Amino acid sequence: MENIHFSIAVVERDTGLSKDVLRMWERRYGFPDPQRDANGERAYPSAQVERLRLIKRLMDQGHRPGKLMNTSDEELGAMAPRRPQVPQETNGSSPAELNSLLDLIKGHDAAGYQQAMQQRLARQGMQRFVQDTVAPLTRRVGEAWEEGSFEVFEEHLFTELTKRLLRQAIATLPGNQRSPRVLLTSVPDEPHVIGLLMVEALFTLEGADCIPLGTQMPLLEIARAAGAHQADIVALSFSIAFPHRQIPGLLQQLRMVLPATTGLWVGGGGASRLNKIDGVNLLGSLDEAISAITRWREEQRTV
Amino acid sequence: MENIHFSIAVVERDTGLSKDVLRMWERRYGFPDPQRDANGERAYPSAQVERLRLIKRLMDQGHRPGKLMNTSDEELGAMAPRRPQVPQETNGSSPAELNSLLDLIKGHDAAGYQQAMQQRLARQGMQRFVQDTVAPLTRRVGEAWEEGSFEVFEEHLFTELTKRLLRQAIATLPGNQRSPRVLLTSVPDEPHVIGLLMVEALFTLEGADCIPLGTQMPLLEIARAAGAHQADIVALSFSIAFPHRQIPGLLQQLRMVLPATTGLWVGGGGASRLNKIDGVNLLGSLDEAISAITRWREEQRTV
DNA sequence: AATCATTTTTGTCCTAGACAAATTGTTTGC
DNA sequence: GCAAACAATTTGTCTAGGACAAAAATGATT
Numbered sequence: 001m002e003n004i005h006f007s008i009a010v011v012e013r014d015t016g017l018s019k020d021v022l023r024m025w026e027r028r029y030g031f032p033d034p035q036r037d038a039n040g041e042r043a044y045p046s047a048q049v050e051r052l053r054l055i056k057r058l059m060d061q062g063h064r065p066g067k068l069m070n071t072s073d074e075e076l077g078a079m080a081p082r083r084p085q086v087p088q089e090t091n092g093s094s095p096a097e098l099n100s101l102l103d104l105i106k107g108h109d110a111a112g113y114q115q116a117m118q119q120r121l122a123r124q125g126m127q128r129f130v131q132d133t134v135a136p137l138t139r140r141v142g143e144a145w146e147e148g149s150f151e152v153f154e155e156h157l158f159t160e161l162t163k164r165l166l167r168q169a170i171a172t173l174p175g176n177q178r179s180p181r182v183l184l185t186s187v188p189d190e191p192h193v194i195g196l197l198m199v200e201a202l203f204t205l206e207g208a209d210c211i212p213l214g215t216q217m218p219l220l221e222i223a224r225a226a227g228a229h230q231a232d233i234v235a236l237s238f239s240i241a242f243p244h245r246q247i248p249g250l251l252q253q254l255r256m257v258l259p260a261t262t263g264l265w266v267g268g269g270g271a272s273r274l275n276k277i278d279g280v281n282l283l284g285s286l287d288e289a290i291s292a293i294t295r296w297r298e299e300q301r302t303v
Numbered sequence: 304m305e306n307i308h309f310s311i312a313v314v315e316r317d318t319g320l321s322k323d324v325l326r327m328w329e330r331r332y333g334f335p336d337p338q339r340d341a342n343g344e345r346a347y348p349s350a351q352v353e354r355l356r357l358i359k360r361l362m363d364q365g366h367r368p369g370k371l372m373n374t375s376d377e378e379l380g381a382m383a384p385r386r387p388q389v390p391q392e393t394n395g396s397s398p399a400e401l402n403s404l405l406d407l408i409k410g411h412d413a414a415g416y417q418q419a420m421q422q423r424l425a426r427q428g429m430q431r432f433v434q435d436t437v438a439p440l441t442r443r444v445g446e447a448w449e450e451g452s453f454e455v456f457e458e459h460l461f462t463e464l465t466k467r468l469l470r471q472a473i474a475t476l477p478g479n480q481r482s483p484r485v486l487l488t489s490v491p492d493e494p495h496v497i498g499l500l501m502v503e504a505l506f507t508l509e510g511a512d513c514i515p516l517g518t519q520m521p522l523l524e525i526a527r528a529a530g531a532h533q534a535d536i537v538a539l540s541f542s543i544a545f546p547h548r549q550i551p552g553l554l555q556q557l558r559m560v561l562p563a564t565t566g567l568w569v570g571g572g573g574a575s576r577l578n579k580i581d582g583v584n585l586l587g588s589l590d591e592a593i594s595a596i597t598r599w600r601e602e603q604r605t606v
Numbered sequence: 607a608a609t610c611a612t613t614t615t616t617g618t619c620c621t622a623g624a625c626a627a628a629t630t631g632t633t634t635g636c
Numbered sequence: 637g638c639a640a641a642c643a644a645t646t647t648g649t650c651t652a653g654g655a656c657a658a659a660a661a662t663g664a665t666t
Contacts, residue, residue, distance in 0.1 A: 004559045006522075008650075009549055013491040014521040019650085020618060027653080028616085039625075041650060046523060046560070053521070064660080066615065108531050110514055111478065153516060153528035156488070160517040167467050168474055175414065185459070191494075211413055213456060214463040225456035228411050311619075322619085323649060330622085331647085342656075344619060367629085369646065548627090548648065 005043035180232035192239040238270030308346035483535035541573030
């Protein structure tokens with residue numbers, strides 16, 4: 001059980017660190033320090049893979065490899081995110097309630113979690129459920145994950161179950177109204193979908209006609225899709241983990257390929273600390289998203 | 304309209320051919336034959352990238368690179384699948400019916416597609432809906448996409464809508480029974496989820512207790528999750544696009560970190576042409592998956 | 607405190623050689 | 637004629653170090 005070793009290709013897949021990086025670190029810092037198999041090829045013990053994953057996580061939070069390499073495992077484990085978090089308002093749900101939901105996930109009680117969430121949905125109604133339960137819960141999970149108090153598979157379970165709840169809830173909404181038509185998606189390298197689903201739920205509730213395209217659409221394809229579907233608005237979501245330096249450039253490019261009459265709305269944790277961009281509607285919160293729909297309708301009436 | 308050139312990293316992401324392979328082909332066959340930028344780095348013209356994509360597709364169909372390299376573009380285009388694909392059984396649905404569903408997607412009629420699929424689900428029942436509608440439809444979309452007769456955003460729309468239909472259908476199934484407990488997921492860099500959902504639907508129908516963890520779980524996390532959830536079986540899916548060379552190694556290593564009592568079942572288009580691996584249950588089709596559940600139950604009874 | 611220039615850090619790309627696994631081709635035996 | 641055993645070829649992945657540009661940190665100057 002202990003003497004399991006992984007090839008460099010598997011470690012690349014598992015950690016997200018390229019083969020080049022793994023070899024370069026070994027050369028430069030002396031870690032990782034894999035054994036060699038009969039063919040002289042690297043064979044990484046699982047302990048080293050764990051450590052690499054930890055290092056990768058801390059790097060994603062803004063730490064630099066050179067410092068991390070010769071730090072002990074204990075210190076690494078205790079290391080906090082380097083970039084200061086965004087201060088958070090306490091929404092309508094009490095921390096205790098949210099904690100009990102998180103505990104269900106950490107207890108791996110999938111059925112219990114789903115049931116508890118269904119109950120909350122019934123009690124709060126869709127809009128408050130999204131704003132006061134799903135949104136803060138998602139933020140808490142993100143934080144817990146950065147702190148390392150959530151396992152990867154627990155985060156996956158949370159994401160998968162919550163996605164299902166939202167999609168199911170959206171499906172029960174009436175689809176009679178049909179304006180504005182909103183195309184929902186995210187750019188390549190942005191796989192997070194829960195933010196999009198929350199917005200879709202709220203927009204559908206407001207009577208918009210939502211077209212969900214999933215995540216990771218190439219920019220040119222977003223423009224094509226907007227044309228093909230005759231979308232009034234393209235809505236993008238950026239998670240907090242997305243490299244924010246790249247966002248303004250991306251949006252400008254997308255703005256240029258989109259028809260001028262198509263609105264470009266951007267939200268999510270990664271969008272909240274952006275400067276204004278011409279022709280882009282930055283939505284700092286779910287509340288703003290809802291009022292943006294109202295405002296759009298008013299503008300249409302006057303035109 | 305200048306000749307646009309792509310870096311090797313972009314070509315890797317775009318074609319699915321690793322940097323090593325791209326460089327090796329250049330060395331061996333003289334193709335691709337990229338230009339060099341000011342830093343001496345490879346710069347691939349878009350025409351060559353197109354050709355590489357075509358070659359990759361033919362290779363996925365069983366052709367060998369050595370033959371393809373010095374074949375003209377015209378001949379390549381006219382080339383048929385070599386090894387007869389999975390015995391392309393004409394399932395219960397007529398090609399005409401499938402085509403009309405595809406036409407709805409190509410007409411960007413999201414609502415119409417959902418309605419038509421709901422109808423089929425009601426008419427066929429879950430099992431036949433999955434086997435005779437979703438499975439062949441998914442295969443057709445994959446083929447159409449490779450041929451280029453489907454836009455990227457059309458494929459995204461199809462995937463998103465079909466995911467929703469399946470999840471919704473799964474949610475309506477009763478969850479009373481509870482054995483075996485099956486953990487469903489995929490390895491890193493394998494983002495395709497529809498195959499997993501089809502299996503989940505069929506397994507749930509058979510009374511199994513499915514725990515969906517979404518896609519792209521690191522190997523060590525899969526093992527942890529299996530322990531935490533006390534799973535009887537871990538079920539993985541590999542799409543046809545996944546680099547098949549790496550699959551055996553991945554499975555062997557996963558097999559070693561999993562508890563010996565936990566079954567490891569593998570399916571999907573990428574798994575269908577694998578050789579037998581010790582301790583791994585290869586499922587060549589959805590039918591096999593269902594019968595594997597039955598067999599598992601029999602084996603449990605005798606133990 | 608903010609801007610600019612310099613140094614360090616870090617990831618990606620390069621060449622070219624080696625070899626194992628998979629596939630194909632050939633021979634042998636029945 | 638067909639199957640099994642062996643040999644040859646094809647193909648992908650790994651290895652080693654060297655080079656360099658982009659990003660980040662540091663120091664200097666306003």
